[in-house]
Amino acid sequence: MALLQIAEPGQSAAPHQHKLAVGIDLGTTNSLVATVKSGEAVTLPDTNGQHILPSVVRYLNCGRKDVGLLAREKAAEDPYNTIVSVKRLMGRGVEDVRALGSEAPYHFVAGENSMPYISTVAGEKSPVQVSADILSVLTARAEESLGGELVGAVITVPAYFDDAQRQATKDAATLANIKVLRLLNEPTAAAVAYGLDQKAEGVIAVYDLGGGTFDISILRLNKGVFEVLATGGDSALGGDDFDLALATWVASELGIDTDTLGSGLARYLTEKAREVKEALTASDTVSVSVAHGDARGELTVSRDQFNALIDKLVARTLRACKRTLKDSGVDVAEVQNVVMVGGSTRVPLVREKVSEFFGREPHIDIDPDRVVAIGAAIQADVLAGNKPDSDMLLLDVIPLSLGLETMGGLVEKLVHRNTAIPVGRAQEFTTYQDGQTAMVIHVLQGERELVDDCRSLARFVLRGIPPMAAGAAKIRVTFQVDADGLLSVSAKELSTGVESSIQVKPSYGLSDGEIAQMLQESFSLAQEDLEKRRLREQQVEADRLLVALEQAIEADGNELLTAEERDMLLSEMAQLVALRNGDDADAIEKGIVVLSNESDFFASRRMDHGIQQALQGHTIDEIEEKK
Numbered sequence: 001m002a003l004l005q006i007a008e009p010g011q012s013a014a015p016h017q018h019k020l021a022v023g024i025d026l027g028t029t030n031s032l033v034a035t036v037k038s039g040e041a042v043t044l045p046d047t048n049g050q051h052i053l054p055s056v057v058r059y060l061n062c063g064r065k066d067v068g069l070l071a072r073e074k075a076a077e078d079p080y081n082t083i084v085s086v087k088r089l090m091g092r093g094v095e096d097v098r099a100l101g102s103e104a105p106y107h108f109v110a111g112e113n114s115m116p117y118i119s120t121v122a123g124e125k126s127p128v129q130v131s132a133d134i135l136s137v138l139t140a141r142a143e144e145s146l147g148g149e150l151v152g153a154v155i156t157v158p159a160y161f162d163d164a165q166r167q168a169t170k171d172a173a174t175l176a177n178i179k180v181l182r183l184l185n186e187p188t189a190a191a192v193a194y195g196l197d198q199k200a201e202g203v204i205a206v207y208d209l210g211g212g213t214f215d216i217s218i219l220r221l222n223k224g225v226f227e228v229l230a231t232g233g234d235s236a237l238g239g240d241d242f243d244l245a246l247a248t249w250v251a252s253e254l255g256i257d258t259d260t261l262g263s264g265l266a267r268y269l270t271e272k273a274r275e276v277k278e279a280l281t282a283s284d285t286v287s288v289s290v291a292h293g294d295a296r297g298e299l300t301v302s303r304d305q306f307n308a309l310i311d312k313l314v315a316r317t318l319r320a321c322k323r324t325l326k327d328s329g330v331d332v333a334e335v336q337n338v339v340m341v342g343g344s345t346r347v348p349l350v351r352e353k354v355s356e357f358f359g360r361e362p363h364i365d366i367d368p369d370r371v372v373a374i375g376a377a378i379q380a381d382v383l384a385g386n387k388p389d390s391d392m393l394l395l396d397v398i399p400l401s402l403g404l405e406t407m408g409g410l411v412e413k414l415v416h417r418n419t420a421i422p423v424g425r426a427q428e429f430t431t432y433q434d435g436q437t438a439m440v441i442h443v444l445q446g447e448r449e450l451v452d453d454c455r456s457l458a459r460f461v462l463r464g465i466p467p468m469a470a471g472a473a474k475i476r477v478t479f480q481v482d483a484d485g486l487l488s489v490s491a492k493e494l495s496t497g498v499e500s501s502i503q504v505k506p507s508y509g510l511s512d513g514e515i516a517q518m519l520q521e522s523f524s525l526a527q528e529d530l531e532k533r534r535l536r537e538q539q540v541e542a543d544r545l546l547v548a549l550e551q552a553i554e555a556d557g558n559e560l561l562t563a564e565e566r567d568m569l570l571s572e573m574a575q576l577v578a579l580r581n582g583d584d585a586d587a588i589e590k591g592i593v594v595l596s597n598e599s600d601f602f603a604s605r606r607m608d609h610g611i612q613q614a615l616q617g618h619t620i621d622e623i624e625e626k627k
């Protein structure tokens, strides 16, 4: 039996105390927990020796729930109460979830902020709660096996996860009573597991083929910062598709009619297919025996036969790699390291094709199911302070730019995509109209120039700005992105100190497909966007001048202008309005110059008049005193 150590009073044992911290890979199909023990990162098994926990939760009506293998076995039998692939629902709205269609066959009810809830026998469950239930099992496992309380966890998320999806993941941890030391990008974690962060720099490709998703990430390591050059993949392609292809083939070989396949038999066959597929990774041939109702038979499957069935699927992943490399602007020859992640990269054909594609041997020494959890554990160990000498300062970057809406529906980016986090950025803005006392701060995420093409994250109002002339107020807006990639925004009017702020917590976010598409569009439409932006800017400028002149004419026109002067101004203004409504930015710019010149006399007259008015009835002394 191990003896407990007791520190002498007043003598803290702290310097030598090892803090318990874990890394958690919260996967779509499977989840794992890992920690650093005696300097080595290892995944932690449950009491049955199983390291992998299927990310499946089954709710039972007695208030009990099963998490993991037991739940997965009942998925076919009790589909509405057994939640699989909940990660696909994280940080999404009801609309986004409906768009998933048959991928998420649950009974959804819309909750607050259009959050989707899944109705089960144990009540309505949000995706965040379901994830929290998975996390709880993992941390309980860790605390039991490590014999103490955890100081915190590093939880991994896909690189393309947006603010809402990251926030949802963090909320799940909070609900499970876990302190999040850091949310870490999955590909970054995999690179860390291989110690690639210890190298000076270079381009790394992380090929992650899991159960239901394929992700390819191109990272560039530069002075300890992992920059995500591009992410791509297919959110509906993975080992499950291999199973399906094999199951369909087995059924037809055995003369089982696939059209009339009941869901029970279909489930049985895909489960069988998975066993065969996994066995084929180590053996050249595997025999199957099917015995389910009337469907019976025996068959031997060779690896070559299996390869022929999945060849097209593997080719699809390579096409995605090609596209993503193109997006990243990196040539395949520049990729120095290829890291394999995900259970499906065990399949020999996948390894072969990937090394052929990149022209180099991928890293496969660390178990591809565990590599993400292991990288997260290494990072958790550092963040918990167990490696005081370590100079490893691992930084991530934000995946999409963050900005504010400005006049004319334009987005002013404050924090650009791929900026290393944590980061704080501030910029001063001003009011558009005389006497404006409130300002809407509209926070957006995306690469495009126009508000309509970006995703709205949050809106809030700064009130209590003292009335001033347009352009006189100084409002400082600060964006703060913490180490997990979560954003808070504050706005402050500098002359009065009036302040308001929010933690940006959107109810749902973007799908990975949408992000990929937004990035794609921003690249291909960059030129067009710039022109649109210039046009909008000139239109805003023109409007500003027109509004100012209108107000001035209304206020002082009768007193300070002759009828001819007034008509002249109005007709000049009408000309600018016509230009402004067209789409020629240069013409508008010229028109603005013309109208400003033509109206200069009026502006100086108003100024003189204003000074005269201010002076009327006051002695010079009074004025001197006021100074």
Ligand code: ADP
Pocket (backbone or CB within 6 Å): 027, 028, 029, 030, 031, 209, 210, 211, 212, 213, 238, 239, 240, 274, 277, 278, 279, 281, 341, 342, 343, 344, 345, 346, 347, 368, 369
């Ligand atoms: P996710 O990241 O989606 O949670 P994983 O990385 O755990 O998923 O991968 C799960 C997939 O890996 C499943 O489709 C499973 O069948 C497959 N897999 C696991 N082991 C093997 C193996 N030995 N050979 C082939 N495929 C495997």
Ligand code: MG
Pocket (backbone or CB within 6 Å): 027, 028, 208, 210, 342, 372
């Ligand atoms: Mg995974």
